[in-house]
Amino acid sequence: MKKIILIFMFLVSIVMVGNTQPKSSYGLYTDRDVYVSGETLLAKIYLPEGTPSHIVCLDLVNQFGTRITGASLVISNSEAEGYLQLPDSLSSGTYLIRTYQKHNAGKLKTIREIWISNRFDGLEKTSQMKRLVNASSLLEKSTSQLEIINLKPDYKTNSKVEAGVKIDEALLKQLDGNLLVSVAQIDDSFSPSVFSVQDEKAREGIIERKGIIISGTVTDKKTAQPAADITVYLTIPDSLPGFQYYKTQKDGRFHFLLDKYYGSVQAVIQCFGNTPLQRLNIKLDELYAESGALPEFRTQALPEEFKNNITRNIAAVTFRKVFNQDVLTFLAPPQKVTEPYPYYGKASNVVDPQLFIDLPDFTEISRELLPGVKFRNYNNEPSLLVMNTSMHAYFEDKPLILIDGIPIRDLNVIKDMGSVDIDRIDICQNERFYGDLRFPGVVAIYTTKADYSRLPESTQLIRLKLETIQLPTKLAEPVVTEPTVPDLRQLLFWNPSTKPNQDLSVVCNTSTIQGKFKVLVRGRLKDGTLIFSEKQFEVK
């Protein structure tokens, strides 16, 4: 019996440990290695098999470890794809692209070196470049079982490339997931390092199983100790505001799950004391991985060929910007059911003050326009009561007061609001519940400016712009509106989700850019090995 228990426990432990440990590193690929500021970088990530997270982060950091931009990508079948918009203001130099999952960012990160040239400065004043030192590149296996066929050694500008990929039957059985097929311009004078940073001792965080998680801590301002039983609110202001709340435990921690948002959203996180005198401090955890130990760089001379290529690239990118030649087409996000009404309930009355005579302040508005709402400002101590229609009496407690969907407690914020400041007011004249929260009536004010400028600055409130899940995209088709406008694409083909097949076709058009291009096919085997096959051609 004892033996059986021991064996059972051993097996359970093995399974659990196996589930939490990634088995290999990431495969991180970009469409090119050399960019110009203002361009779009496309990326494909192969993740370790059996990764429990739903989200993978991709970000751009400079040589000093400062994060410049980033994105959260959805993982599907241990793969992810996305893009980064490289800011126009970046100075010329070597940058690092990182990929990691937030819960184990300390344990495992994969980093790829890229070069970015400033679009406005060029490389006239630059004679040296900093490159990574001794970075052991991730192992990738070149395979002849992935054969690129029908590719001519050279093509004319603006001509059709019709190539194919032949995959060996034995390899087809070993392939895991989709292939990345790309055709892009190459620069032989810059070959990037790709390496993994691993630290088994680093602590693990919460796994983002369903979506992005934002965490933080609430502390008592007086004692600096974690505050328990505090309700923390997260609001995403919108016409139908998004709302979540979290009750803190002894450790003062809170966590919010963002699984229904795409792109960039404005968010407000706040908490209120349990007593009028309690003052709190709310602090968010780092939203992205820390820089960790920085890799070493060494200075080397800038090759003349590289310099010339950059000058040509800058001209091409500037031209594309001028003619609004987009790199990506944005696809619709996966269908999500939208709420039919706001979290505070269907309004019993909706009032648009602009339809009535201009009123100078909220006292006048409540008196003249708001049925069942009593706002008074005697001796500069404003009060607000809402009628409970089912009991035919005013609620004794203060109602939920919202500005653009964001809860507020200080009535001084609204007392000066006149008709010109208010777009509409929703009133709920019953006792509403949202989970364990009780609202004795609701007055939701939507402002004309909707800029949240009326929110008071406080240590209990954080306003932030959140980068939520990135919208799915695909490479834009080249659109030539006029014959005199040249097509200056450096990336001719990009399909990060090519379904493996014995025969694949790669069809694209060359642009007016001349030089060396490469057809690249990348994939992953079931044992985690990353494989690739490539073939060069020249556009003349």
Add this chain to the structure above:
Amino acid sequence: MRTRIVTILLFALLFGQVELVSAQESFTRNWDGQKIKGVRHIAYPTYTGFPFLTDGWVPGKIEFTDGGVADSLFLRYSSFKDELLYYNENVASQIVIDKVSIKGFSFAGTDGNIRTFRKQYYDGYMKGERFFEVLTDGNIDLLVYRKMSLSSTTAYKDESNILKNMAYISTYQYYFYSPEKGYSLVRLNRNAFLTKFSETDQKQVKKVLRKNRIRIADEESLILAWKIVEREGLAINF
């Protein structure tokens, strides 16, 4: 001694893993608990009869329109107002859940069978969203709208000796329902049941009922009759 050390080590390993998993689950619980929106339930006036379907709170499951599911909640269906209530222990309140947010709900009946209710739009008299109990589920469903109406009766004195003249009276309505063809009201008797079939099929329905010795007089016999007739491949004439 060695076995003991190994056992302790394994226990420690297991404990560590379980702690990690339960930490994850506690967040999920916190997030899931926020889905329910509603208003406080105001007690109905007391008359003879009972406005609720069940005598007390029954553990059940709610499916929301946004795809979310809330399980193990104490539910009570109000036949009088056609609304679903739940008891929130944390705030000790009876809450009427916003009908618009519910797709359906279910709970175990006194016989242990799961009773399933579905919100559907009713396009007949008194149009609107209604909770129908699904008696049989198939190409054509047999549904019941368990309505309790407040009707005037002869004057009576209640337990507190107060004179009253109203009572909650059951006005259950049974329907055959097909998403394409809509609703067809059926009463709890043989003739009403037969009229739901074409004249040519009626003979066969009569034969099937006779053969299975079914006399339609109540809900149970209607369900049984329909199940057998449906099995025979006979279709309702909407």
